[in-house]
Amino acid sequence: xxxxxxxxxxxxxxxxxxxxxxxxxxxxxxxxxxxxxxxxxxxxxxxxxxxxxxxxxxxxxxxxxxxxxxxxxxxxxxxxxxxxxxxxxxxxxxxxxxxxxxxxxxxxxxxxxxxxxxxxxxxxxxxxxxxxxxxxxxxxxxxxxxxxxxxxxxxxxxxxxxxxxxxxxxxxxxxxxxxxxxxxxxxxxxxxxxxxxxxxxxxxxxxxxxxxxxxxxxxxxxxxxxxxxxxxxxxxxxxxxxxxxxxxxxxxxxxxxxxxxxxxxxxxxxxxxxxxxxxxxxxxxxxxxxxxxxxxxxxxxxxxxxxxxxxxxxxxxxxxxxxxxxxxxxxxxxxxxxxxxxxxxxxxxxxxxxxxxxxxxxxxxxxxxxxxxxxxxxxxxxxxxxxxxxxxxxxxxxxxxxxxxxxxxxxxxxxxxxxxxxxxxxxxxxxxxxxxxxxxxxxxxxxxxxxxxxxxxxxxxxxxxxxxxxxxxxxxxxxxxxxxxxxxxxxxxxxxxxxxxxxxxxxxxxxxxxxxxxxxxxxxxxxxxxxxxxxxxxxxxxxxxxxxxxxxxxxxxxxxxxxxxxxxxxxxxxxxxxxxxx
RNA sequence: GGCGGCGUAGCUCAGCUGGUCAGAGCGGGGAUCUCAUAAGUCCCAGGUCGGAGGUUCGAGUCCUCCCGCCGCCA
Numbered sequence: 001x002x003x004x005x006x007x008x009x010x011x012x013x014x015x016x017x018x019x020x021x022x023x024x025x026x027x028x029x030x031x032x033x034x035x036x037x038x039x040x041x042x043x044x045x046x047x048x049x050x051x052x053x054x055x056x057x058x059x060x061x062x063x064x065x066x067x068x069x070x071x072x073x074x075x076x077x078x079x080x081x082x083x084x085x086x087x088x089x090x091x092x093x094x095x096x097x098x099x100x101x102x103x104x105x106x107x108x109x110x111x112x113x114x115x116x117x118x119x120x121x122x123x124x125x126x127x128x129x130x131x132x133x134x135x136x137x138x139x140x141x142x143x144x145x146x147x148x149x150x151x152x153x154x155x156x157x158x159x160x161x162x163x164x165x166x167x168x169x170x171x172x173x174x175x176x177x178x179x180x181x182x183x184x185x186x187x188x189x190x191x192x193x194x195x196x197x198x199x200x201x202x203x204x205x206x207x208x209x210x211x212x213x214x215x216x217x218x219x220x221x222x223x224x225x226x227x228x229x230x231x232x233x234x235x236x237x238x239x240x241x242x243x244x245x246x247x248x249x250x251x252x253x254x255x256x257x258x259x260x261x262x263x264x265x266x267x268x269x270x271x272x273x274x275x276x277x278x279x280x281x282x283x284x285x286x287x288x289x290x291x292x293x294x295x296x297x298x299x300x301x302x303x304x305x306x307x308x309x310x311x312x313x314x315x316x317x318x319x320x321x322x323x324x325x326x327x328x329x330x331x332x333x334x335x336x337x338x339x340x341x342x343x344x345x346x347x348x349x350x351x352x353x354x355x356x357x358x359x360x361x362x363x364x365x366x367x368x369x370x371x372x373x374x375x376x377x378x379x380x381x382x383x384x385x386x387x388x389x390x391x392x393x394x395x396x397x398x399x400x401x402x403x404x405x406x407x408x409x410x411x412x413x414x415x416x417x418x419x420x421x422x423x424x425x426x427x428x429x430x431x432x433x434x435x436x437x438x439x440x441x442x443x444x445x446x447x448x449x450x451x452x453x454x455x456x457x458x459x460x461x462x463x464x465x466x467x468x469x470x471x472x473x474x475x476x477x478x479x480x481x482x483x484x485x486x487x488x489x490x491x492x493x494x495x496x497x498x499x500x501x502x503x504x505x506x507x508x509x510x511x512x513x514x515x516x517x518x519x520x521x522x523x524x525x526x527x528x529x530x531x532x533x534x535x536x537x538x539x540x541x542x543x544x545x546x547x548x549x550x551x552x553x554x555x556x557x558x559x560x561x562x563x564x565x566x567x568x569x570x571x572x573x574x575x576x577x578x579x580x581x582x
Numbered sequence: 583g584g585c586g587g588c589g590u591a592g593c594u595c596a597g598c599u600g601g602u603c604a605g606a607g608c609g610g611g612g613a614u615c616u617c618a619u620a621a622g623u624c625c626c627a628g629g630u631c632g633g634a635g636g637u638u639c640g641a642g643u644c645c646u647c648c649c650g651c652c653g654c655c656a
Contacts, residue, residue, distance in 0.1 A: 180656070238587060238653095245586060245654060310653090376608095377594065381587090383652090390593075390608090397608065401621060409618035469594075473607055480607095483622060492617035573619045 047086035048300040049075050051307050052316075053093040053136060053286050056117035057102050060124045061348070062341050062386065063309055065358045066378060069371050070338060070466070071307040072130045076524035077463045080546040087300050089290040090125060091136035092118040096279045097174050100265040110265050114139055124358055128367045129527045134290045138282060146289040147282050148270050150327055154214065155270075159326040163213040165255055168204040170197050174263070174279065176255060177204050211275060212257040219322040220251050226321055232334040234317045235466070236380050239310065239337040243317045254319065256281050284320045288329075302330035313337045336466060339383045341374075356386055364388075365578065368526035369395050375468040375525050392578045398472070399529070403479050403518065404574035406486070407533060410512050411567060415491055415504075421512065421538050421565045422505040424554040429506050431557045440503050444488065445510075448481050449555055452514055456550045459521050468525065475518050482514035509563070512537060513552055520549035529575065536568040 051067045054060065068090055075088040094114040103113035118137055125132060136143060154160045168177040177197050182204055185196040195204050224247050227233045227240060234240040257275040260268065267282055269275040287306065291297035302324075308316045313335065321331035340347075343354040361370050373391045376398075378384045410416060429441040455478055462470040491504040519533045523544065534544055539562065553560040 241586065242654065248585090249655065379594080382594095385593080387593090393593095393609065400619065405619060405621040407619090409621070412618050415617050469607095470596090473595085477607075486617085487615090487623050490617080575619085577619070577621095 044299060044301060046299045047075075047078050047083040048287075048291060048303045049078075049086070049088050049305040049307065050287050050290070050303060051090040051132075052309065052312060053091040053138065053283055054121055055096070055098070056092045056094050056114050056121070057096075057098045059117070060121050060358065062356045062358050062361075062374075064121070065124060065128060065370075066338065066341060066374050066384075067307055067309060068125050068130045068132075069128060069374055070336075070378075070468075071305075072128075072132070073371075073375060073468060073524040074305065074307075074463065074466070076131065076527065080520070080523060080544075081460075082545065082547075085299070087134055087290055088132045089134040089136055089287070090121075090130070090132045091134070091286060091290075092121055092138070093279070093283045093286075094118065094137055094139045095266040095282055097171065097263055097265065111139060127359070127362055128371065131527070136286050136290050138286060140289075143286060143289045144267050146293045147267050147277060147285045149294040150285050150288065150323075151270055151277060151281075153327040154323065157326055157328070159215045159218075160212050160256065161215070162210060163253070163255070164208065164210050166208040167206070168195065168197075169207040170200065170202045170204045171262070172202040173197065173200050174258070209259050211255050211259065212269065214254045214256045214281075214323070214326070216251045216254045216319065216322050219325060220247055222325055223247055223251075223318065223321055226325075226331050227317075230333070233331070234313070234335045234337065236337070238381050239313050239317070239335075243313065246314065246318060251318070251322075254278075280315055280319065281323065284315065284323065287320075287332075303332040305334045305336055306332050307336050307338065310337050310339050336380070338378070338380045341378075341384045341386050343385075344387050345385055361391075365391055365395060366529075366575075368529040369399065369575070369578075372399065372472070372526055376472045377469070379469060380466055395575065396577050398476050399575035400573070400577040402476055402483070403515070403533070406479055406483050406511060407515055407536065407574050409483075409486065410508055410515065411536060416508060416567075419567050421560070421562045421567065422508040423502075423563045424509040424513075424560070425502040425506045426554075426557060428499070428503040429510070429554075431555070438499065440489075442488070445485060448478075448485050448510065448514075449552075451478050451481060452517055453552055453555050455517060456521060456546065460546075463524070471521070472525065475521055479514060479518055482511045486511050509554065509560075513554065513560075517549045517552065520544050520546070532570065533574060536570050536574075538562060538565045538567045 049071050051071045054064050071088060071090070075086065078086060092114070094110075099114065100110050103110040106113055108116075114137070122135060125135075151160070165176060168179065168182050169175070170177050181198045182195050183198050185194055185203075186192070187194045187203075196202060197204055224244070227244055227247070231237075231240075234243050256278040257269050258266075258278060260274050260276045263276045266276040266279060269277055285293070287303055288294075288297055288301065291300040293301075306316050306320075316332075317335045317337075324331050341356070342348065343356060346352065346354060348355045358370070365373070369391070373394060374384070376394055377386075377390065411419075413419065416422065427438045429445065430439050433439075433441065433443065433446050455475065458474060459471050462468070462474070486507060489503070489507050491507045494500040494504045515533065516537055516539055519530045519537070519539070523530045523534075539548075543562070
């Protein structure tokens with residue numbers, strides 16, 4: 001099942017937009033048009049989404065988790081819609097001087113050190129229900145093979161040349177620093193005058209060496225074309241504008257290697273053991289490695305979506321597409337950039353002691369709870385503001401109260417003595433409002449059904465736009481309307497006449513349909529919680545796809561196949577109300 | 583200093599292409615209910631739409647200047 005099959009709902013396809021690729025007459029999603037349709041390779045037909053690979057010099061933090069959760073949510077959404085064979089990759093970037101130094105400081109071999117810290121990332125993602133299909137580490141041999149091949153590709157195409165660099169270099173940042181970003185300072189230990197990077201404060205020293213350069217300066221026009229021909233190339237617009245500004249200022253060639261005697265922990269330049277490949281080039285190629293580069297990547301490449309934090313957008317939206325173009329490959333279809341998380345309006349920092357520990361918060365609020373908060377309060381464009389008070393409030397209102405309350409209401413034996421999925425009566429609630437003697441439904445009730453019917457379409461659009469907070473707001477509002485519907489008709493007050501029983505059953509049916517549809521649509525955000533909810537409703541595993549959410553039988557005058565089915569046996573609250581802490 | 587983005591209720595946002603000078607969710611206050619997780623339902627308060635000018639019959643929405651925040655470049 002892939003993108004291009006006729007009749008299939010294609011990946012990332014909005015309802016209204018279809019675009020036919022002229023070269024091959026393929027149906028492609030409108031936001032992600034193929035830039036280069038020619039060639040004799042297999043065409044891409046499988047979805048690829050990635051997070052960055054995370055540096056293992058430190059334990060994972062909330063920002064890492066947010067990247068992973070965002071990517072996971074979009075990946076799950078795609079899977080709900082039928083994207084088979086997709087790749088969602090994440091992993092760890094394990095090369096570089098800082099890694100080597102951190103290992104030495106811990107009295108460990110670098111490889112051993114990386115093994116341990118990488119496990120922390122794995123653990124966090126596992127605990128957070130991040131369903132990556134691949135966890136790559138840059139120390140893997142498949143990655144080295146990919147990087148070496150990629151390097152040779154760039155070299156043989158003439159985009160790498162040997163150059164001499166003379167200027168300031170920061171060892172701790174592993175970066176060359178331009179003159180204008182250097183300032184005078186004093187070494188506090190020795191009192192001697194030194195120079196430091198204005199940006200990071202690290203000491204820099206004058207350095208002259210030979211290394212390899214990449215002809216980045218030649219790619220400005222092509223990068224601009226990529227950016228301007230695809231509104232999603234860099235998304236949202238705030239970052240696209242930022243990148244266009246960089247391109248407008250001109251690009252300088254990029255140093256892509258370091259002398260090996262200074263940076264031994266990395267991949268050697270092929271055929272030149274005196275140089276090590278620059279860690280960012282090394283790291284970025286991971287996105288190809290996970291696809292099977294250099295020989296088996298065609299089904300997944302180009303990437304549909306790289307999810308990245310705003311601090312690394314330059315690497316992903318300037319260097320990476322340029323590298324790819326130089327290697328004769330398509331750039332990514334979309335680089336989705338998100339902002340950071342503050343702690344009560346302040347930047348998180350170890351020195352302030354206000355860093356949020358995601359492991360701790362998962363313990364407190366559950367993984368799905370933390371995911372819900374991050375996705376409800378996070379917006380791509382703006383820094384999120386974390387606060388435990390906010391977490392507790394939103395989880396109590398939405399999960400414990402709204403959706404959890406409706407679920408328990410519907411499943412309680414007092415309203416649902418048979419503990420089965422109740423029937424819908426078209427007598428009491430006709431498909432169309434109008435004169436019908438037995439109809440008990442009001443105009444407000446028809447509005448609810450209409451909202452429920454339209455929910456999958458609008459939510460689909462919101463997912464596509466990464467407006468997860470709108471997904472949540474709109475879905476929770478629909479659930480609230482269902483609570484109001486139940487309250488309005490008070491089935492607990494109805495009598496024992498056949499008509500009353502029919503109507504009571506219908507009321508419960510609609511409420512539970514709202515839960516079923518909402519539960520399906522919210523699986524990407526809260527996989528475990530919604531799985532539990534759907535199981536309690538008696539929804540089979542095979543009935544939880546996007547098309548099942550789109551299909552509300554009672555609206556169409558059909559009986560639902562699950563009517564009469566025994567409900568799940570799990571009892572208790574869906575989401576335990578949280579107490580305010582501290 | 584130059585360029586770019588932003589500034590709408592306590593919080594998060596909608597209000598895009600000028601037209602009932604303003605909405606939603608959450609939070610807050612009040613009332614009510616007790617089928618259900620002390621859940622639900624109803625009502626209310628909260629806004630100089632950063633400030634000052636301008637264009638227009640009419641501006642949150644367009645223009646100018648200023649203030650503040652963020653980012654990039656120098």
